[in-house]
Amino acid sequence: MADECFGDPRLAALYDPLDPDRSDLDAYLRMAAEFGARRVLDIGCGTGVFALLLADRGIEAVGVEPARASLDVARAKPGAARVRWIDGDATTLPPLRVDLATMTANVAQAIADPDLWHRTLRGARAALRPGGRLVFETRDPARRAWEKWTREESFAGTDVPGVGTVETWHRLSAVDGPLVTFRTTYVFPADGAVLTSDSTLRFRERQEIEADLAGHGYELEEIRDAPDRPGREFVFVARRPDA
Numbered sequence: 001m002a003d004e005c006f007g008d009p010r011l012a013a014l015y016d017p018l019d020p021d022r023s024d025l026d027a028y029l030r031m032a033a034e035f036g037a038r039r040v041l042d043i044g045c046g047t048g049v050f051a052l053l054l055a056d057r058g059i060e061a062v063g064v065e066p067a068r069a070s071l072d073v074a075r076a077k078p079g080a081a082r083v084r085w086i087d088g089d090a091t092t093l094p095p096l097r098v099d100l101a102t103m104t105a106n107v108a109q110a111i112a113d114p115d116l117w118h119r120t121l122r123g124a125r126a127a128l129r130p131g132g133r134l135v136f137e138t139r140d141p142a143r144r145a146w147e148k149w150t151r152e153e154s155f156a157g158t159d160v161p162g163v164g165t166v167e168t169w170h171r172l173s174a175v176d177g178p179l180v181t182f183r184t185t186y187v188f189p190a191d192g193a194v195l196t197s198d199s200t201l202r203f204r205e206r207q208e209i210e211a212d213l214a215g216h217g218y219e220l221e222e223i224r225d226a227p228d229r230p231g232r233e234f235v236f237v238a239r240r241p242d243a
């Protein structure tokens, strides 16, 4: 079951207006160019922002996303026909041979279930051509990002065209080892509707991901920093070995 923020149509429609600054994707676009990627699979593509940026650059993009409402937002965007959209996740892909697979905006952390995480790594590897790369980010647990997920620190009123000023905030529900659960609340101005979305993220240690990648037959090329969030993220660049 998708978190309500991705799977509820009213909330999925707010995803882009509430977070319009996608400069986090610049580093991924630079990596697609650096690796000469002509075909890219974006796993957990959400509302399709990255897949559409790739298509703008003439790259063949495939976006896979389990939350139907988010994919509906993607499919309705101008130019969406240039992208191949797939309902599902990396465990349900048709045969592909992409140069690059990505998980932007901490998708890896949303895959909290260990079995699903392993099946995702296996599915991504199967979708890559030999020599292709998997690139994804995950928050460094040592930075304890969840400590700022309080109403006081996160409250925002955002003017959304056609909707009005939507108030949002996060509130931490539980920290259970590597699992962090929080609730996001949305207040709509027109009808005063209050919607909530509960999410659980897994904060994985660098060594844990290194071992997971090795276990699935990837060669770890590099762990980079996220230039827009220096010191806060691990950006893994892993390669499917040549056949």
Ligand SMILES: C[S@@+](CC[C@H](N)C(=O)[O-])C[C@H]1O[C@@H](n2cnc3c(N)ncnc32)[C@H](O)[C@@H]1O
Residues within 6 Å of the ligand: 002, 003, 006, 043, 044, 045, 046, 047, 048, 049, 050, 064, 065, 066, 067, 070, 088, 089, 090, 103, 104, 105, 106, 107, 110, 111, 116, 120
């Ligand atoms: C924070 S959003 C990021 C969306 C998009 N990558 C972006 O950059 O805007 C996290 C996304 O991960 C998706 N997701 C959750 N579980 C997933 C899974 N098992 N496989 C792929 N995507 C998943 C969610 O539905 C959601 O769209």
